[in-house]
Amino acid sequence: MGSANKSSTARKARIEEMRRAEQSRERRNRILVIAASVVVVCGLVGGGVVLVRSQSGDGGSDTAAAKDTSGKGKFVTGEDGVKTWEGKLARNHVTKAVKYASEPPVGGDHNQAWMNCNGDVYTKQLDNTNAVHSLEHGAVWVTYNADAKKADIDALAAKVKKTPYTLMSPMDDQQDPIMLSAWGHQRTVTGASDPNVDKFFEKFVQGEQTPEPGAACTNGLSQ
Numbered sequence: 001m002g003s004a005n006k007s008s009t010a011r012k013a014r015i016e017e018m019r020r021a022e023q024s025r026e027r028r029n030r031i032l033v034i035a036a037s038v039v040v041v042c043g044l045v046g047g048g049v050v051l052v053r054s055q056s057g058d059g060g061s062d063t064a065a066a067k068d069t070s071g072k073g074k075f076v077t078g079e080d081g082v083k084t085w086e087g088k089l090a091r092n093h094v095t096k097a098v099k100y101a102s103e104p105p106v107g108g109d110h111n112q113a114w115m116n117c118n119g120d121v122y123t124k125q126l127d128n129t130n131a132v133h134s135l136e137h138g139a140v141w142v143t144y145n146a147d148a149k150k151a152d153i154d155a156l157a158a159k160v161k162k163t164p165y166t167l168m169s170p171m172d173d174q175q176d177p178i179m180l181s182a183w184g185h186q187r188t189v190t191g192a193s194d195p196n197v198d199k200f201f202e203k204f205v206q207g208e209q210t211p212e213p214g215a216a217c218t219n220g221l222s223q
Helices: 002-054 128-136 150-161 195-204
Strands: 073-077 083-087 118-121 140-144 166-170 178-182 185-188
Touching: 118 150, 128 140, 128 166, 140 150, 140 195, 150 166, 150 195, 178 195, 185 195
Parallel strands: 118 166, 140 166
Antiparallel strands: 073 083, 083 185, 140 178, 178 185
8 A cells, every 4th residue: 555655656656747848848949939039030130120221322312301302413415416414313212302413313312213214205204213213224204394205205105115134214303305315324315216316325224334234124113
């Protein structure tokens, strides 16, 4: 009888010991899970900060008010009729409107989303801050106002549609009927048959002026 009691007592002791060990393991596991969660959350927060900073381009902030952010400079017209912006063009990503030094603009702070520029022809005026981002990617932007002839608009649209890294849209406030813009460069042309159209495309579509050569002209915004 005594032997049975001793066996029962030993068994209970072993069960209690196993229970304590299991409880101890559960506590350790909970601590590990909590610690791992903290590490993951910290990593996500840190990664988010890095991502935001990386998307801000040149270390700029996202809070720029509506102002001229092209930087100090001026256009200088070359013998070939192309105007070149002499001065620094800012490249910060901003969410507010930007007052550019020219219309159309040729660079400056811009929205982090670009307009699709893979031969895209738009029928409505674009937000300059999105189109300027396309210029940063090496696109040529064809713009026209109400004085442009329909035949020229149609011919230029056909050219743009078959030329990657270009886009086209109306712009009511520009000075001349048809204008071509690239990052830091711009010119007026007389029409679709003007030989300067081909020259401008050849030189500036993904040209040496491109701040971000090879950057995408797809997966952006579209009308």
